[in-house]
Amino acid sequence: MFFSRFIAGFKGGIHPPENKFYSEGKKFSYLPIPHVCYVPLQQHIGKPARPIVEVGQAVEEGQLIGEADGFISANVHSPVPGKVIDIVHHPTVFSPKSLCIVIETEGAFTSSQQSRVPSSWESFSRDELIASIKEAGIVGLGGAAFPTHVKLSPPATKPIDTLIVNGAECEPYLTVDDMLMQTFPHEIIEGIRIAMKTLGVERAIIGVEDNKPDAIRALRKVLLETNAPTITLVSLKTKYPQGAEKQLIKALLRREVPSGGLPMDVGVVVQNVGTIYAIREAVLYKKPLYERFITISGPIVKNPGNYKVRFGTKISDIIDEIGGLLDEPVKVIMGGPMCGIALDTLEIPVVKGTSGVLFFGKNKIESENFLTCIRCGRCVAACPAGLLPCDISILVEKNLTDALAMYHLFDCIMCGSCSFVCPSKRPISHFIKLGQQRLKSASTRMT
C-alpha cells in the first residue's frame, strides 16, 4: 500500500463554505420504512426500466419490479414487502411526470433471493461479476446514476489500466461518503478488489479530500492490515469540484480527458465509494440496490445527520421521521448545493442517485435578481473546464445560439463554480444548460 499527500490539483475551482459541521461525524441512523413508496422506473441515466408487476400483485423486499430495457438501463427492485397499489406518473427528480410503481408496505421482510452467507467472489469470472452487478441494478451513487455494469464493461478498443475510487465528496454539506469510509473501510477495500477484478486492472487509487482525516485514517489502517500493494490512498487538497471525474483524473494521474471525451479515453474508470460499497453487497450477498445512505442537512433541519433510506420514500415523509424542521422550507435541494437539483414539491421520492437532501429557510435564500456582466473574469478563473462562462451566459441571454457552437458548452460539468463567484449573481450554469438545450434542438432540426 502506498499513501501519498497530493498537493497539486487541477486548474480553476473554488473554496465555498463547507458547512459539513451539521452532519459531520454523525453515525448512520436508519429511517423507518415508509407506509407507501413511489418507486420510479427511471432512477438512472439511460432508458427507464420496464415494469414487470401489475396492480394488486404482492411483492417481496428486493424483488425485481422493473427490468432494464436496453443496453444503458438498470433493474429496479422493490424497497419494501407489500402490494402494488398503483402504477402512475408522479413527480421525480428526473421529470415532473415519471412512471412510478406505488407499493403499500405490508407483510414480512423475507428478502427476495438475498443471501446472508457471503459468496467467495474470488472464484467468480469477470462475466459473473458483471452479471451480479447488473442483476442488482447498481448505478453510480455519486449522483450521476450511470449504470455500473456498463461502466465496468468498457469496449475492447478502450483498454483500462486504473480504477479511481472517488472519496472526495467535495460538495458542501454532504458527509455521507465520509461516514461510509469511516464506518465500512474493510467493506470498501474489498469492494475495490471486486471492482478491480471486474475491470481486469492491477491498480486502484482512492482519492479523499484532506478535510476527512478520520476516513483517511480508517482506510489507511485497513490497507496496512491487508497488505494491498496495488491500492493507493491519496489525500487530496480540498477544493471544489475535486470530485468531478475529469478533475479527479487530472489531480491523481496528470491525465487530461479530451474535450468531448470520457475517462475511458485515458484508460480510467471512476467509481464513487458508495457505488463500491453497493457492488460488494451485490456480489457477496446478492443484495439489490433498493436503499442507500444519504445526508439530510441544512440550517433548518432539527436533526441533521446521515441516514439509510429506502428508495421511493417521499421527502415529505422524511421530514416527519427526522423530527421535523425549525422553519418553513423555502428551498429544498436533492444532492449538494452546487450540483444538486432544487425541488418544487416535497412529493418527490429518494432515488438511487440521491446523495443528500438539504433544507433551507428564508434567511439563506438570495435574491433571484441578477445584474449585467462587469467582465471581472472571476468565472473564467474559477472554471475547471477551461471555458468562458461569461461569454456563454451573455450569448444565451441574447439568444445568439449560432455563435455558441465554438464555445465547447458540452465540456461544462455543471459544477456551478462560475455562478458561485459571480459578483453580478448571474445564474451562469443555468444559462449554459439552456444553451446546451438550444444547441441540441438546433442540431436536431438540421438532421
Ligand code: SF4
Ligand atoms: S462553465 Fe460549467 S464547468 Fe465551468 S465553472 Fe461554470 S458550471 Fe463549472
Ligand code: SF4
Ligand atoms: S464572474 Fe460574472 S460579472 Fe464577472 S465576468 Fe463572469 S459573468 Fe461577468
